[in-house]
Ligand SMILES: O=C(O)c1ccc[n+]([C@@H]2O[C@H](COP(=O)([O-])O)[C@@H](O)[C@H]2O)c1
């Protein structure tokens with residue numbers, strides 16, 4: 001399995017540029033460290049872009065949509081038909097991520113990997129149907145080995161397209177009713193955590209729904225306890241969109257494209273990516289801490305300090321989109337602020 005494309009190591013960021021960017025931060029007209037996380041962000045971008053004049057102009061957002069067999073267990077506050085309906089809403093411009101992408105001047109790429117309520121050919125939607133939905137992982141593996149590979153490759157293909165468009169930043173988003181159950185089960189398996197610790201409300205379950213969801217995740221973990229490696233766990237417990245994100249993150253990192261990770265489901269996909277290829281971690285920046293209960297634990301496992309906590313829990317790349325202006329501002333400050341010497345300001 002070691003020759004699989006996703007195992008190919010990613011380059012390290014440029015440590016010489018990182019050193020130069022760090023030194024520049026110390027020369028700009030401000031007390032050292034006073035711009036806090038914005039300083040780290042600028043240095044992070046510089047080291048990945050290989051230049052001390054970093055900038056995030058072209059932003060690429062791929063939203064991957066897919067349905068989940070486990071939705072049949074009654075684990076979402078919303079009906080499964082919403083996944084396909086939202087695919088259309090992404091393309092026609094009414095979804096939150098469509099508004100945010102317009103505001104940012106970002107490219108929004110919508111990928112339908114398989115929805116039970118199939119909107120068919122919709123202008124602006126890339127159709128990459130694998131199946132109408134995954135299998136219910138309480139009874140079977142969510143994906144066949146071929147479906148898993150196809151989904152990971154679909155994600156990698158979108159990262160390649162982003163690179164072809166000279167994207168400075170890759171953002172992945174997801175849409176899939178039931179996918180917090182899938183992401184939670186996968187996170188429990190990868191982190192050896194109990195459902196009690198990670199199960200959250202998703203789209204807004206009440207306490208009875210949460211109890212049912214905990215039971216579903218426990219049954220899935222028991223059913224797939226023999227799956228030990230991350231790829232097999234992703235196949236058994238993941239979803240088409242989660243696997244696509246995993247593939248997209250690794251492929252973006254392999255092509256030296258910085259990645260901004262969104263919320264709970266995308267962070268679990270990032271965890272799977274890092275378990276498959278640890279060198280991808282250096283290319284991932286985490287946008288926000290979602291209100292979904294398990295997110296903080298998964299971020300901790302990745303030693304990730306997210307930029308924002310706005311109590312968002314929407315998904316569809318919205319949290320990452322909201323953080324883009326911070327990256328842009330951090331880079332502009334780094335490029336354009338005067339040094340003490342240039343401005344004739346006395347140092348400490
Ligand atoms: O990104 C998050 O942190 C997040 C947290 C909770 C829910 N969501 C979104 O809600 C959907 C999944 O919720 P659920 O309850 O159907 O499992 C899916 O379309 C996600 O994009 C997203």
Ligand SMILES: Cc1cc2nc[nH]c2cc1C
Nearest residue numbers: 078082175203314315316
């Ligand atoms: C309406 C709706 C929009 C979403 N966007 C991402 N997940 C979602 C879930 C629902 C239910």
